[in-house]
Amino acid sequence: MNTRRYGNTGKTVSEVGFGAWQLGNKKDWEAMEDRAAVSLVHEALERGMNFFDTAPGYGHGASETLLGTALSGRRSSAVINTKFGHGADGSTCFDADHIRASVEGSLQRLQTDYVDSVLIHNPPFELLDGKYGHYHELDKLKAEGKILSYGVSVDSVPEMLEVIRHTDIGVMEVMFNIFYQETAEAFGLAHEKNIAIIVKVPLDSGWLSGKYDSSSTFEGVRSRWSPEVIAKRAALMERIRFITDEETTMTMAALRFILAHPEVTTVIPGVRSSAQLAENISASREGMPAEHVVKLKELWDKEIRDQQLGW
Numbered sequence: 001m002n003t004r005r006y007g008n009t010g011k012t013v014s015e016v017g018f019g020a021w022q023l024g025n026k027k028d029w030e031a032m033e034d035r036a037a038v039s040l041v042h043e044a045l046e047r048g049m050n051f052f053d054t055a056p057g058y059g060h061g062a063s064e065t066l067l068g069t070a071l072s073g074r075r076s077s078a079v080i081n082t083k084f085g086h087g088a089d090g091s092t093c094f095d096a097d098h099i100r101a102s103v104e105g106s107l108q109r110l111q112t113d114y115v116d117s118v119l120i121h122n123p124p125f126e127l128l129d130g131k132y133g134h135y136h137e138l139d140k141l142k143a144e145g146k147i148l149s150y151g152v153s154v155d156s157v158p159e160m161l162e163v164i165r166h167t168d169i170g171v172m173e174v175m176f177n178i179f180y181q182e183t184a185e186a187f188g189l190a191h192e193k194n195i196a197i198i199v200k201v202p203l204d205s206g207w208l209s210g211k212y213d214s215s216s217t218f219e220g221v222r223s224r225w226s227p228e229v230i231a232k233r234a235a236l237m238e239r240i241r242f243i244t245d246e247e248t249t250m251t252m253a254a255l256r257f258i259l260a261h262p263e264v265t266t267v268i269p270g271v272r273s274s275a276q277l278a279e280n281i282s283a284s285r286e287g288m289p290a291e292h293v294v295k296l297k298e299l300w301d302k303e304i305r306d307q308q309l310g311w
Contacts, residue, residue, distance in 0.1 A: 001048030007196030017051030019268035024062020041070035061088030068111035085121035096133040129166040160186040173198040187263035210250030255283035
């Protein structure tokens, strides 16, 4: 597994990480048995994957709890990123004076005395510049050694620029994939400020795994796509088949496109099985051909950017 420098923490992380939203999440996923979840984390570590992304709100705290169980006795081998804003009790609160309690709860569930980073989890835009004291509270936790770095999880260029220009954060988690390339416009500025970039939703909620087409139907969180959007997405999937071959799956290619951007620190696809884990890790073994990267950027700029695809 290739590694990249994790911002200003002094650590390096696997360029393909472990998105842990699914651990213990019985609402949005078919439930994974706890023992299987712990075993999968252990396998990830053994295969060289050391970056784990979680949050209190994932599975109402179960994601952090299972991750903590899995990393018990192995904490030094892992880099953990968690979040603030969506609580384990299902509540949403972005008040700065709740940050400490949230972090303390995460530390308890994760069975650790520190986390490598904490992100404000998709907050309202007006909170991003720090005028309400959020980064001051995070600085205090950093001084106490309870967190090594902090930042935000956001989805758009305006949000990225607001944070980059007004704060001294060390980590930023952003949406970015073949079908959503807007955020790359701010990658360079973030890199100049030594901000680690974590890429979320790298497979575009499953589409870029190649498992969906125009006949696919969806339930739960994925039922948000209208028939028109499904048709548009399916047509685009046919347009990008050229990035696959006998040895390269759509998932591998989608992750390699992201990793072709040197400003990216790590990408965090979800994983539910040993087979998916192996496929994700395989993305780190080779780079995407430069001509494929160029074609995908051109496709985004000329044909996808202005389409309404949802996320």
